[in-house]
Amino acid sequence: METSARILRILLQGPGPVSGQALAAELGLSRTAVWKGVAKLIGEGVDIAASGGRGYRLIGRPGKLGPSLVAASLSSQWLGRPVHYFERTDSTNLRAKTLAVAGTPGGALVIADFQTQGRGRLKRVWRSPAGRNLLFSLLLRPRLELRSFFRLTMAAGVSLSRAVEELTGLRPELKWPNDLYLGEHKLAGILTEIAGQAQLLDWAVVGIGLNTNAAPAEEKCTCLASCCGRKIDRLALLDAFLVRFEALLDEGLPAEEIRAGWLELNQTLGRMVSVEDRGGRVSGLAVDVDADGALLVETGAGLRRVVCGDVLPA
Numbered sequence: 156m157e158t159s160a161r162i163l164r165i166l167l168q169g170p171g172p173v174s175g176q177a178l179a180a181e182l183g184l185s186r187t188a189v190w191k192g193v194a195k196l197i198g199e200g201v202d203i204a205a206s207g208g209r210g211y212r213l214i215g216r217p218g219k220l221g222p223s224l225v226a227a228s229l230s231s232q233w234l235g236r237p238v239h240y241f242e243r244t245d246s247t248n249l250r251a252k253t254l255a256v257a258g259t260p261g262g263a264l265v266i267a268d269f270q271t272q273g274r275g276r277l278k279r280v281w282r283s284p285a286g287r288n289l290l291f292s293l294l295l296r297p298r299l300e301l302r303s304f305f306r307l308t309m310a311a312g313v314s315l316s317r318a319v320e321e322l323t324g325l326r327p328e329l330k331w332p333n334d335l336y337l338g339e340h341k342l343a344g345i346l347t348e349i350a351g352q353a354q355l356l357d358w359a360v361v362g363i364g365l366n367t368n369a370a371p372a373e374e375k376c377t378c379l380a381s382c383c384g385r386k387i388d389r390l391a392l393l394d395a396f397l398v399r400f401e402a403l404l405d406e407g408l409p410a411e412e413i414r415a416g417w418l419e420l421n422q423t424l425g426r427m428v429s430v431e432d433r434g435g436r437v438s439g440l441a442v443d444v445d446a447d448g449a450l451l452v453e454t455g456a457g458l459r460r461v462v463c464g465d466v467l468p469a
């Protein structure tokens with residue numbers, strides 16, 4: 156972790172002030188290195204008061220994110236590192252894919268306060284106002300067969316729902332294939348993009364848009380803040396998610412455990428659905444998902460396995 160993030164992690168414990176000398180001693184750095192780290196934080200928009208001889212103190216929590224604040228807020232071991240923060244970018248998925256192609260190791264986090272070309276599945280647009288919600292992508296390189304890549308989306312969905320429940324008490328349900336819903340309203344979407352060869356995954360980018368503090372007006376969406384009646388700490392939520400998702404990745408993405416978690420939270424099975432698949436429309440009763448995440452639909456003409464598409468009410 157960079158010096159600035161290490162300093163911020165101490166200041167975040169509050170209330171301060173913490174002297175430059177104490178910071179230098181705790182971090183094993185020179186006073187000059189501490190001073191440079193503090194200057195970097197101030198440059199990133201972190202509001203720090205330097206009070207004479209008494210030291211440094213945070214004045215409230217920064218509104219917008221920043222590289223040091225994100226890094227200082229994470230307690231995961233490897234997932235989410237390094238942090239690539241953008242105040243504004245085209246799409247965190249696009250950025251993460253560029254890193255993937257350049258050979259960046261798995262674990263990297265791309266996170267933004269605003270996206271100009273946020274994308275959803277099926278070439279849809281993902282809109283989110285600046286500085287309010289969680290918009291991020293993870294570059295992953297798990298040992299996984301290409302046909303099983305959807306397990307990543309399921310694992311991310313389960314981890315995200317549990318993280319939301321831990322922080323808010325709300326329990327978002329999972330709508331096949333990649334959405335989190337609170338009741339009838341969409342809370343989050345997951346966009347997983349992959350590349351591989353010879354049946355093995357080379358890299359995957361798991362992109363998540365979670366409406367923490369603002370719901371895009373034009374869609375049937377909701378946000379956590381409006382359900383809880385309080386502002387949601389985006390980074391606490393991100394950290395809770397990363398810790399859970401990292402555990403599943405460390406366990407080698409156990410198919411049955413992930414499927415069981417997904418089944419517990421799903422809102423798709425047991426409903427009459429109509430799915431727009433590549434091969435046309437499949438209508439019937441959604442009865443199961445298999446280990447690779449395909450939806451099994453009981454139709455008049457027998458059981459159909461659907462690997463992608465949109466679930467509409469039948």
Ligand code: BTN
Pocket residue numbers: 245246247248249270272273274275276277279281290291292333334343344345346362363364365
């Ligand atoms: C969907 O609902 O179809 C998935 C939406 C995924 C949106 C997120 S926001 C962060 C990341 N960057 C993108 O461009 N898309 C994903």
